Amino acid sequence: MFKLWTTIRKDTLLLLRDKVGLLLMFVMPILLVLVITTIQNSTFELVNENKIPLLVCNKDTAQTSTEFIDALNQIGMFKMELVSSDLSANSLNTLMHDKDALIAIIIPTTFSSSIQQKTTQVTTNALQQFGLNDSTKVHKTPLEKSESLLFFYNPVLQQSFLQSINGALTSAIQIIEGKKLVQQLYVTLNEKPMPQNLQMEILQKNISIEEIAAAKDGSKTIPNATQHNVPAWTIFAMFFIVISLGGSIVQEKRSGSFVRLKTLPTNYLVALFSKQITYLAVTLSQVVVIFSLGIWIFPFIGLPALNMPSDLLGLFIVSVLCGGAAISYAICIGTFAQTQEQANGFGAVSIVILAAVSGILVPSFAMPQSFAVVMKMSPLYWCLESYYGLFLERGNFWDVLETTLPLVGFIIIIQGITIIGLKKKNLI
Amino acid sequence: MAEIIKPAIHISNLSFQYNENSGVYFNDFNLTIFEGERFGLFGPNGAGKSTLMSLMTGLIKPQTGSVDLFNQHITNKQSRTLFGYVPQDFSLYEELSPIENLTFFGAWAGLSKKEIQVRIHELLEILGLMDVKNKAVKTFSGGMKRRVNLAIGVIHKPKILFLDEPTVGVDIQTRHAIIEYLKQLNEAGMTLVYTSHQLTEAEDLCNRIALMDHGKILTCGEIATLLQTHNEENLESLFLHLTGKEYRN
Structure with missing residues (x-):
């Protein structure tokens, strides 16, 4: 026990005196979490809270196009700016760049007449179906192909963002079409304009949409950029200790001190066990530091605070398993690498690849189906799933037990490979 | 006889x-x-x-x-x-002090905490390292490192x-002292x-x-x-x- 204790003390002292290593293990992940969360949060706010600047070029002089613009305004997603109706598509394109506008629309000259034509035809058909209209009076001509509403967008915009804008424009058109249809039906049946209050009553939504995150503990915590990013980048930081730990094993193997260690009556497994304990403490410290940052510092810099899971013991166990997986991986790399360059290079690149396929860099739901198997081979994926089970789904340890078991399997397999490697190299 | x-x-x-x-x-x-x-x-x-x-x-x-x-x-x-081994290369942790190195290697050689303390005091005294016992070895001259290297090799007698x-690579004085x-x-x-x-x-x-x-x-x-x-x-x-x-x- 004394041997293990002095070895842990030695490893801790070496770690504390390696300022660059500490910087890599703590400051880099903190910066990463801060930057990524801030960026994702501003994207979230752009879509959900801020209004998107929209240039509107209305070439239609009729009333319906104005009502369409009002409908767009009422959706509340856009900050609209009306530009000259004389602009061509090319001129509008140039104007978008001048005004740093991300999107613009051109309402065609036939916009109102197209809607009018459609409502008249639908009304006539409907009344005929009800038997209220003379079939001989039915407007038989087919609907003319109407001119499209042109939607310009900056190519930097992501597809999901464009889809939500497209949805808003379609919704506004449907509102106008619905409104015009109701008005037309009323006029045809009653031969007088529809009263404003009735129109409002008909068009008003009776069913609202309430967004509810499906939390397992029944809480109503809304997932945000912090809830997503803090656990994800903490896992990345834990696995990035491969640089420090893998490198330290290679450095020790290549240094003179290792020669002396091999001549002493103590098994090298003591050294490896000590490193596991020391670096587990490091990974748990990373968890404490980054989570504390999320809880207490983020609100001060305008980011949503991190909501901790209700099962703190579960969080501790998951963190220990994530740290264990990261340490096992780093020790395995350090055992097999011949040089520090090999350990650092392979270690860093492999962690970035594993992070990419695990859903840390790109959401797992956005990955192609063919990646499903690859994704599940990454320990970072199981770490992320376990943390998300606690942080986003608000589950307890028993809810994430299934996702922690592959981590236990990973630790056992990797440690086994390490021991085989050490035996082959005659180190234990 | x-x-x-x-x-x-x-x-x-x-x-x-x-x-x-x-x-x-x-x-x-x-x-x-x-x-x-x-x-x-x-x-x-x-x-x-x-x-x-x-x-x-x-x-x-x-x-x-x-x-x-x-x-x-x-x-x-x-x-x-x-046996003890004093390799040609410095077989120690340069970021650690002589005391920290000797404590670690002493434990690995199988000594108890008390034995290590006694031996550290003796060796630092004999090899003239008492004044620098808490300084990182990396700051030492080649001769001082050689003395620490030797002390580690003999800590467990x-x-x-x-x-x-x-x-x-050591000066005449250090060579004489070591011999x-x-x-x-x-x-x-x-x-x-x-x-x-x-x-x-x-x-x-x-x-x-x-x-x-x-x-x-x-x-x-x-x-x-x-x-x-x-x-x-x-x-x-x-x-x-x-x-x-x-x-x-």
């Missing part, structure tokens, strides 16, 4: 080669070093001194034959408490001490096995030497006897006479 001298190191019928392409290095090699000796291993580069040192300390395993330290086979874990060029300390250790009963290219130092320290080349012992015995047998004036002329004057890689 005459005192019976026990063999401290007994190598018998040892064969070793690094790989199939390297040719036979040691073939049916035999050597006995007795308890209390100050034994020197000398030879040009590539003679096999360091390989023999690695075989005697169990760092590499022979293909055939055996190495015994005080009748214990070197593969026996217990045999590792019998081994019965045999293997020294691979322990004075390389004097090694003599004190030997007088206290420690067997010394020493390699170096410093032949004058060998004449001062060793009471028996082996001159080797290409994995074979060319001659072995007390220095005065060897000089007389080969009719040479000093170790250097004997060395050149037996190993030739060509460059060695």
